[in-house]
Amino acid sequence: MATVVSFVNTKGGVGKSFLSVHLAVWLFDKGQRVALIDADDQQTSARWLLGVADHAVEVIALKAVSEDQRSNELRHLINALSSKTDFVIVDTKGNAGLSTSAAVIKSDVACVPLQASAADLWPIENALSTIRLSQEARAGLPQTYLILNQTSDTDVVAREVRRQAETFGVPIAQTNVKRLHAYRNATGLRIVVTRLNDRIGRSAANRLDKLFDELIGPHIADTQEAIHE
Numbered sequence: 001m002a003t004v005v006s007f008v009n010t011k012g013g014v015g016k017s018f019l020s021v022h023l024a025v026w027l028f029d030k031g032q033r034v035a036l037i038d039a040d041d042q043q044t045s046a047r048w049l050l051g052v053a054d055h056a057v058e059v060i061a062l063k064a065v066s067e068d069q070r071s072n073e074l075r076h077l078i079n080a081l082s083s084k085t086d087f088v089i090v091d092t093k094g095n096a097g098l099s100t101s102a103a104v105i106k107s108d109v110a111c112v113p114l115q116a117s118a119a120d121l122w123p124i125e126n127a128l129s130t131i132r133l134s135q136e137a138r139a140g141l142p143q144t145y146l147i148l149n150q151t152s153d154t155d156v157v158a159r160e161v162r163r164q165a166e167t168f169g170v171p172i173a174q175t176n177v178k179r180l181h182a183y184r185n186a187t188g189l190r191i192v193v194t195r196l197n198d199r200i201g202r203s204a205a206n207r208l209d210k211l212f213d214e215l216i217g218p219h220i221a222d223t224q225e226a227i228h229e
């Protein structure tokens with residue numbers, strides 16, 4: 001069965017699509033069978049990923065119109081894709097809704113990107129509400145991580161946000177994601193930063209490698225052990 005990873009935050013513009021696309025290609029480049037479901041009707045990640053060359057990530061955008069139909073469609077897709085892939089990644093939309101709740105309840109791992117500002121921290125309880133319900137009902141699943149995006153290692157506000165975020169009782173990824181032009185430009189250029197090889201590109205890539213190794217790396221080992229059993 002696949003590991004299902006969703007990117008959720010009821011706040012928009014925090015990096016859900018950016019991280020979903022990069023994780024999908026990063027896993028593919030590690031030899032994993034990957035599907036990405038775009039559950040946001042803006043279809044940022046589906047459009048982006050369909051423009052990226054040389055991958056066999058299965059990309060599916062939800063088609064249904066109403067939220068209850070979309071959540072059913074998502075549930076069926078995750079079930080169908082789980083039996084033929086190693087990872088199913090779900091990029092959700094930037095506000096609360098049934099489809100986002102369905103993504104959380106079907107996930108093994110939920111990643112909650114946020115920007116390092118108080119304005120991103122205040123509404124985080126909203127984003128965590130379905131996660132907490134699911135964790136109580138499913139013995140702690142999804143494993144959930146906050147990810148500080150668009151920051152820097154010397155950002156004092158990020159340090160303060162990290163300190164405050166600890167009070168939510170949800171782990172925060174050790175790896176912060178810097179605000180970089182290389183990341184911002186990747187969408188329009190239809191590339192993924194994890195494949196860049198020049199000096200500046202490599203340092204941008206290394207940061208995402210580190211983040212994904214930290215959060216998702218242990219699940220790759222699980223998958224490989226399962227194959228060898």
Ligand SMILES: Nc1ncnc2c1ncn2[C@@H]1O[C@H](COP(=O)(O)OP(=O)(O)OP(=O)(O)O)[C@@H](O)[C@H]1O
Binds near residue numbers: 019040095178179
């Ligand atoms: N670390 C970063 N450095 C620079 N630009 C970034 C970074 N992370 C995301 N961006 C840019 O910020 C914008 C918003 O990111 P993204 O579309 O991934 O957010 P989202 O959470 O999916 O938004 P929505 O809720 O609208 O779907 C995009 O233009 C993206 O390229």
Ligand SMILES: [Mg+2]
Binds near residue numbers: 016017040044091093
């Ligand atoms: Mg998005």
